[in-house]
Amino acid sequence: TGHRAIPRVPMSIDAGLQVLLVGSGASLGREGAPRQLAAALGDFGTTRLALTARDREILLACAAGAGLGGVYSVPLGGALFAARILLGTWHPRAVGTALITSSLAVAVASPVTHLEHALTWPDAKLSYLFAFLALAIAPLAVAVGLAFNRVMAIARPTVQFKSWVLIPAIAAAGLLTGICSIWWPELPGNGRSILTVSLNSGLTLGAAAVILLLKPLLTALFLRAGAVGGMLTPALATGAAAGSVTTLVLNHFAGTSIHVSAVSLMCAAGVLAITQRAPLFAALFVWELARPPYWLLAVFAIAAYTAHGLQLMRERRAADPVVAAP
Structure with missing residues (x-):
């Protein structure tokens, strides 16, 4: 046909x-x-x-x-x-x-x-109580995911640039990214560097907070300049940075010893479930990237499905007509 x-x-x-x-x-x-x-x-x-x-x-x-x-x-x-x-x-x-x-x-x-995993999972002992932590991290993932979507929607031009302005605009975005990378070398690229240092617990609290702010903004800047690219890994990196910030704050101020890598991937799965609207894909994709212990797939699924459920509840509430008080 x-x-x-x-x-x-x-x-x-x-x-x-x-x-x-x-x-x-x-x-x-x-x-x-x-x-x-x-x-x-x-x-x-x-x-x-x-x-x-x-x-x-x-x-x-x-x-x-x-x-x-x-x-x-x-x-x-x-x-x-x-x-x-x-x-x-x-x-x-x-x-x-x-x-x-x-x-x-x-x-x-x-x-x-060579069938190598995109991320290297650190050999660390984890508790099954992380399943409850996945429920707690879901609202954060929803907030980060919705904010990420909102920023990208605003940044994406209505009409794609086709004039000579495209080249200097993308070059200017690249220059700003390069300047930022002097202090935060994980920022350039698709976000794999951020995921790697998050898994290796290589981020300080300050660096994680700055990356959480700058990564989506730089991605939005490239979109605004007219560049075309995927949003999957930038969303993952933003979620991982949010998970790192949360864990580092708790470990520093509450005296806990929560595993940064696990929470980073939990939050990354939750954010990806929001941006792609596909919780099963988000959980499985994140798990396959690092291949942590099998039971963590269930933890990632809890985070992803809870975040997705909260997103649906929010949309239904927004769609319901407001009933005027008598």
Whole structure:
């Protein structure tokens, strides 16, 4: 059947520019580039096949999810991204196709990625009481996630820049990021450095607080300048910084010894559940990035689902008409 053509060449060029921009230090995610390239290649590969419109939609979404899974070595996360976020379905055909394509992508990329985890989990003893802490951290994750979404929505230009102003604007955003990185070297890039130091408990309270403020602002600045990139890892990094700040404050002023790494990832999962509106994907993606003990997947899920539930409650309350008092 007929289908709307995908602009393969512009999408591929745009993906390459995104990788170049993030590699040069732009405070944006790079996860959009492999998704776009995979979708463009998938469209090219399926053009001559006798597929229905729904078949093509599933295959292209699965190709995009496979691109994400292959880059970060997260086969389940890539499959869930395709099925739940791009397709919005639990249909066995879509889920099965997503699992197969994402797993194949991870296997094909293994000579380059060596199946290494994006984050290194520190060997530390944890208590199952962290499940209760996940419930407590959820409101913070909601606040941070909603604030992140709000800032990005304000920063994103209504009409994408196409004039010569685009280049100096992005250069100015990069210059400001470079200046900030003199004092906080974790700021440039997609946010992986922030996640790494959060897991290694390498942030001081002051540094974590500054990063929590500056990371979303610098990301918004690049968006305002006209740059294009992903929001997934910047949101994760912002959530991890919020978790680090909370834990360091408690440990310093209350005399507790809460594990910074676990709370950082808890909050990161909660924030990602808000920004992507997909709690299961958020919990599983965060867990696959670091591969901590298996039971922490349940803890991340508690944080993500609680944050998502609070978000839904807030939206329903806002949607309800105000009943006037008699």
